[in-house]
Amino acid sequence: MTGNTTSAAFLRRTQNALAMQRKICAQPEETAERVFSDILSVSRDTGFGREHGLAGVRTRQEWRRAVPIRTYDELAPYVERQFSGERRVLTTDDPRAFLRTSGSTGRAKLVPTTDHWRRVYRGPALYAQWGLYFEQIGTHRLTGDEVLDLSWEPGPIRHRLRGFPVYSITERPVSDDPDDWNPPWRHARWFTRDAGAATMADLLYGKLLRLAAHDLRLIVSVNPSKIVLLAETLKENAERLIQDLHDGHGTDRAARPDFLRRLTAAFDRTGGRPLLTDLWPGLRLLVCWNSASAALYGPWLSRLATGVAALPFSTTGTEGIVTLPVDDHLSAGPLAVDQGHFEFVPWQDLDDGSPLPEDTPTLGYDELELGADYRLVMSQANGLYRYDVGDVYRVVGAVGATPRLEFLGRAGFQSSFTGEKLTESDVHTAVMRVLGSERTDHPHFSGIPVWDTPPHYLVAIEWADAHGTLNVQDTARRIDATLQEVNVEYADKRRSGRLRPLQILPLVPGAFGQIAERRFRQGTAGAQIKHHWLQKDSAFLDTLRDLDLVRARPGT
Template structure:
């Protein structure tokens, strides 16, 4: 077996054996917790109180006399991040014991609905006792699927995070995104056998496409059995880079180079280059990752909400490969951990926090929940219904209104099985049409002619005007011409009116103008992602949406001259 530069077989095998036992034990423990979550939830509440009582937050909310969940709910109001922000800013200023007994050592940065970034305090207590152990349990399921012996740096590609030095600092604290961590903070943190693999190292200055290609090159010739990521778009992007740069990859394997330069431990391998060339040629230009890794047998990523709309693309680039969900993991905390073969949902993780649920109303516009909103416990939620989540985590986010919606798909033992349904109120509505991502996706899929090739990447952008309307940006094949574009726009417009009567009514009354198609050059969405990254967006913030919240992308499309001529 070939190993990436700097990774020797024997140490990896030894580390993998110990790691495999640990993740399988963690999975068994997680399954037991699902069967009887009550005692675990009580223990978590005691721990949260222990973290919160000796703080200014604890004093202000009189937590010294709180001992039960009902007392906790009466003492602490539900808050959105903007209401918690003053506490976080006091932490950032250096004030001790604001939210937690355990001091923050870093802050995770994520985008905020108000446009201001959110900074999530990260403590060693939270990493050791919650977040780190949750990751071990999740990987136990994947070890069961592919075989524990394949949990090595040469047998998998973990795209869910990168080891990247913290390049930003705020008031003396390192600041980075959840997917770009510099290092583990101790033995209880997440330290997998591939922790030192070259392909796990990241660089803030590296172009996104080059990063994916570098990982392909480092693992060319390895027996990769599993690919793990958060966003499915990354797997599609990986396959696209393979299709675009297959010749370059084969040439570099033959010459023993990495990204055009000699690399330590990489000797020329003409025999492997010829073998790869034959396999990739048999794929006939199709960007299938099995052309590079024939034994690939498992793909892990988010498979619900808007991410679930990638299923067709995923199947195209990894045909016949089993797909399992990544844990429902946000910057603020882990909510679900998969423990079985369900393709899109996992049971609530009772050991990760205190979770409360508010029934989701049909007219929910995504605004903050009331501070005293009635909440349900996990055992009270009903299958088939959707709820907004309120969670309390040991990082100091207490009774936090996450604005996320989950649908209950059943139960795993005593824990509800939850599927992430999206952000509360996420959609677009100029005049009451309440357009959703799923409606846009369905309309495009119905209207795109299969004779034009595979369904391309696209997004729908609200466009202000008198009247307002929507622009559909689509990576368009240059040879199709304007007639096909006009036919596609009309068909999609008709399909949107069929699936959304309010949209149809607003169009009939001329309160919305007709949908217009913006044909982008191939690779347009990759160029947009690169521009967002250069403008300071973190990797986790650059997410593909089928429906945009505002018209920001229109300006970027013009700035980058991405429209096809004519």
């Protein structure tokens, strides 16, 4: 089979998968019933199934009565039984590997993955998702060099636990299974992990170098932070890139003189700080999460790739896919009823994120109300049954008969010492209003809750020379005042003295980049490294001090 034939077959597969996804959205009932029946089929004749009497379960109501809602920690003993070598614990198809979560909201979880789940669920979903992106850029053929896929990093299995492979969903080995996700670029040099890349910036520079001379039209990432880092890597290495392309260093051959002249002229026009569109004028689409705290990257992305459209990546985690984009909505997609059995609990912002009671009443996808917020309970064919995910979604519309859901964050994702319910968006808005967004092209601050008598918030900010004559104490007062304008509960607690005034912790320039690189060196996949504009507790201070990132207080 020739490359062009392979490419055509791949594109047809994505187009067919997208068409099927749209058909499911129009009439989801039959698919939802099929998925529920499949979950029963893979769970009945198992240790879990016998313990919960699933042989007698036929309906959703019986399922709810038989299986309690559980957190991951409550499901973990079943996962441990799989590790111990027991067969058919959660699913009739035993795990082939375990997927490790990023651990950004606590200790890392280990999620079983089976051949059945990968082939029947996750693989087809990825084809449908990419079908939308190819449709948006009008691609009718692929060589594999029109796409920069940052959504996962292929690599060998580096960790095993009691004989089972363990890896993250975004740093997994390449599969040649024809029923799995098999993009044409899976063996391309720009895609495969460069063993000599010691840092994320090195890894991304290698991709820039190998794709620089190609007509790149699409960049796909999970987290927007990785696209921001890609753009920063380009700006910081513009001269080096031109020289390496001229010499053929790190590439198959030296670039053509006419291409180098065009690129040099484009870079010169930017003062040596090119945008992604200066390197790739044909760039048409950026894909990444665009909701919840990821939406705060919007201003950066619009400056780094001026005029380039943006679409959301699927709302997906290691545990499973929840929404799949099928159109040009900027931040939300329809519920992926073909991926699992989903239940919903009405959510109020008084919810502190505590585990749901095991018998909490739930609603089906067809009972949700427009504009309402819900906490998700999910059952997937990987063995996580009635799993209390802790994620909150808002119904923002519908696609056919399927609700369109926007991810809001995790239940209890506010910080609240005294009822102030501070959010990442609150902190981001206050700091950006005071400092502006023109001083930097990357996330450079984070709020830290500090318990004391009374408690207070600390904002760690990379304090560069670009801050000029700004006074730290005066800036802290201005951010505190702005935060009171943004959040009335915070203002009330400040006036009553239940919260002390906000303080600033100046950091060395590039501090948050160093933190990300540290996590990368420790083995966290680049796609799983997230920036938080508000930390969950003051433990983050230990990281700042361990890396010696706190600088002497300037301008005090």
